[in-house]
Amino acid sequence: MNTVYICDLDGTLLGDNAILSSFSKKILHELLHQGLQFTVASARSVVSMQVMLKGLNLRLPVIEFNGAFISDFDSGRHEIINSICPDVVESIYKLILEFGCVPFVSSFNGTEDCVYYKDVINDGMRWYLNECLTSKDRRWRAIEDLTHSFHDQVVCLTVIGHAQQLLELQGAIIQRHGTTVETHLIENQYSPGWYWLTIHDCKATKDQAIRTLLENYGLEANEIVVFGDQINDIKMFKIAARAIAVANADAELKRYATLVIGSNTEDSVVKYIHQDWSNRCALKSHFNIR
Structure with a gap:
């Protein structure tokens, strides 16, 4: 089974200075080049994401405004708009x-x-x-x-x-x-x-946006791994096969986590993805799975 990794930004992927570290950017760039299926789900806008994640080749759309938009990362074009009446x-x-x-x-x-x-x-x-x-x-x-x-x-x-x-x-x-x-x-x-x-x-939630994204891209059968730190991540934690909270996460969110890793200041998300990806690649190689 293939895996899709979906990550919150502030307090999770980004450091306390709201910057993606050079280490995390380098590793993500390499893994995306190898075929990693990764995107972000954030309260931020795609305009802000383009600054934070500049240089990354995100092939999957990003989820912005907590699910109000599902958008192409490079162009900013909105594929889904969930506006308020x-x-x-x-x-x-x-x-x-x-x-x-x-x-x-x-x-x-x-x-x-x-x-x-x-x-x-x-x-x-x-x-x-x-x-x-x-x-x-x-x-x-x-x-x-x-x-x-x-x-x-x-x-x-x-x-x-x-x-x-x-x-x-x-x-x-x-x-x-x-x-x-x-x-x-x-x-x-x-x-x-x-x-x-x-x-x-009410349709602008991370869980609903994730389901829509997976359906639109034929990824429903994939394992979903999510990362977060705040209560607005609870709904996506509930639908994920693996819901991973960073150490600095809100205590309420940790109740829904399947695992708690290091903090956002330690590149913990990217280190976890790197290890998980490496393990899966080694397993596929061992069994000669194509």
Whole structure:
């Protein structure tokens, strides 16, 4: 049986500086050249992934925005778009304002990806905006009225604030739209103390995206091995033959892991894949399997 490896990025494949180490990049490059079936499933956008993973030949599509997009890595073209219903977007936007927050709106306008913003009301939002503008992320658009962005296919509303405020907002959203949306509340590891609440369509989950990817590429019979560190990885852990958490993973995620390896700062994911791939190649060679 062949294996498909699917990995989260931040806190898992990437180091604490959000960079793929030269060691991991070198090994992945070699294994991909040998035929390794590998891709990533992340809350990040494909634009960001292209910077982080530059130089890698990812033949399989990437899963971005936690499953809102399934996209070709090189071109950024979206093969699948799971957008939020416009009526739901408007309803959640009003709730966000009621809680004294302002979202960033991520969308696809039919031609290109966009991230719309208006008021930047706290340091957590300011950090995110500055990071993206510094890296010359071409998606960002300042806009006078955020509701004008709702004409696009909105795939994510991102609200940045303090934990308790966002926990209450998340509860209100779930109470009103629990069956139609997927929400995640996670602390930004690069800007401690600031939490991100992300709201997606209910179909935008890593597990559903993985199933779609495997079906579209005729890989349903393959063994699935996944790697992660946060609670937004739980659903993909549940469907994998092997679900592998890094040592720094959230305790809740570790409950669903079949194995816990070293931390994200030790190149643990790539070392595991390298060893697993080498073992399988040796086994095939021994039995002369073609």
